[in-house]
Amino acid sequence: MKCSYFLDRRPPLGGAVNFAPCPRPESRESSCGLELRPTARSAAQVWLSLVVGLIMLPAMFGVSLGITETYMKVLIKTLKWATFRIQKGRRERETLKPSPSNGIIQRDDGSMEKEIGELRRSRPKRPDGGDFTLSDVFYFSRKGLESIVEDEVTQRFSSEELVSWNLLTRTNNNFHYVSLRLTVLWGLGVVIRYCILAPLRITLAAIGISWLVIGTTVVGLLPSSRVKNWLSELVHLMCYRICARGLSATVHYHNKQNRPRKGGICVANHTSPIDVVILANDGCYAMVGQVHGGLMGVIQRSMVKSCPHIWFERSEMKDRHLVTQRLRDHVNDKTKLPILIFPEGTCINNTSVMMFKKGSFEIGGTIYPVAIKYDPQFGDAFWNSAKYNMVSYLLRMMTSWAIVCNVWYLPAMTQMEGEDAVQFANRVKSAIARQGGLVDLSWDGGLKRDKVKNTFKELEQKKYSSMVVGDDSSD
Amino acid sequence: MGLPLVESALQWNSGILNANRDPKNDDVEFQITRLYSRFHSLDKGENGALSREDFQRIPELAINPLGDRIINAFFPEGEDQVNFRGFMRTLAHFRPVEDNEKSKGHDASEPLNSRNNKLLFAFRLYDLDRDDKISRDELLQVLRMMVGVNISDEQLGSIADRTIQEADTNGDMSISFSEFIKVLEKVDVEQKMSIRFLH
CATH class of the missing domain: 1.10.238.10 (EF-hand)
Known part of the structure; x- marks a missing residue:
């Protein structure tokens, strides 16, 4: 309860980051090169105290100084101007109109029955409806070639394509040199992002993470009590807010009345590990996951001391029954924080929602769906784990313009009578897709690493077989 | 367009070099650029060529009952790699027939x-x-x-x-x-x- 009281004092746009146009310590250094060492020391002091004073403290208490808002306004204006310039350049060349879907081909979504039926139109229909013609392969060939040119699944595992260039080098695959002014603007952006924003954000992230480790370890020493819970939530919130500022996250939370409550399960679509930071900025969650090594391991071990997060050993994860039981015990205890689960099980590029694994929907209890949609214009939040490791991903985040994201809390959902876990999972998935403006796919996100199961091919074969022998066959 | 792209453009649409500044050429250029980036995203080995494995990684193709036959169409006898040129050559079979191509018809x-x-x-x-x-x-x-x-x-x-x-x-x-x-x-x-x- 105290935690939420603490939260309520925050202004609506709490996840603010401060980009203080502070006197740059380096520039001072160059002006008085002789007294370099004492100057450097005092410069570092100024730097740190500015970071602490203008960012850390407001972050810890969830106050915004309005600097982020100004930064965002300037940024949006700049990008609008850039888009205008690019489009103008295009009109002159009369080429490359951006299509709203970013697709390259128009696919027919007609069913197999309809399409093959059309192919067989020139032949007399047989009474049982079944037939085979040599032209049936046209259907499979075109479908196959279409999927080679463009498919629904694999494109979700690589970065989303933008309609217009957002002045980050890495997104300029399809937009080449446009104009001198844009190039100068881009160069200026590089200097700002790499030389000013990145060091600031790295400092903040380091402070945030060490604060989490130290804070939770100290709180963990206290005997269990209400004070301990309160302190633990306080430490978590402070840390996440500092980290969010370290990523320049501007998060808009919608429908706060639907925020997950204790004793429930919060499910969300998954784009990147920073989803956790985004959500935890606005409330405390119990995390579920596998025990990691390295830095993640240190963080996990200290976190669990102060707050009942649920970490599994790799071997335990295989035992579905044990996992479900531990989660069920947690949910049944109404004093414990809501569990945060990403049922897709892998990061998707924020254009679609893929199959929800049914596990989280077999536990019972109330499901609190949350839709997270990042604005790709300011930086690509998708973590392509096949291409980048965690650290280089975070560095890319910290050298982007900002992380802007919308979070919608959806009304709580419970399993309906006569509905099995899979159907329930699909219902929740559709609700999230609809709210977040994401494409609702039934493919398994696990296809990122694994091959598709043969049973899906067998389904296609079965469907086609019924067209060959007709519906009334008894085979 | 870079040189390998021009070469593949000829595979894709042999009419491309005849007309200068035809707005349709920009469409063709766009298609080829997009197919080039698709080729690269399929090329997991990043060696400038696709293997059968690379094709099989597309789930919608993997569940296609004729998927293996279609993949085979990309590989000339005895080869197990296909470069962008070959990729475009096979894809070009599925380029729509345009009106002017229909009427010409009797080219060499x-x-x-x-x-x-x-x-x-x-x-x-x-x-x-x-x-x-x-x-x-x-x-x-x-x-x-x-x-x-x-x-x-x-x-x-x-x-x-x-x-x-x-x-x-x-x-x-x-x-x-x-x-x-x-x-x-x-x-x-x-x-x-x-x-x-x-x-």
């Missing part, structure tokens, strides 16, 4: 997306041993790929017999390419064997 070299070449693509899906004939056995094997375990051997056998009887005109109990063309003369091959590009 037939474009890859002509009706005949589209039919040849389909014919080769059946012609497993590449001897320019579809035997009963080959037809049976391809039918089995399409229907899986759902239809009995006898039933499939009679379907194959009937199909060959209908198509075979010279009585050699197999289907040659000219017989194949004849059977499918009423089918709108140009439309059914084309991918519609948005640009």
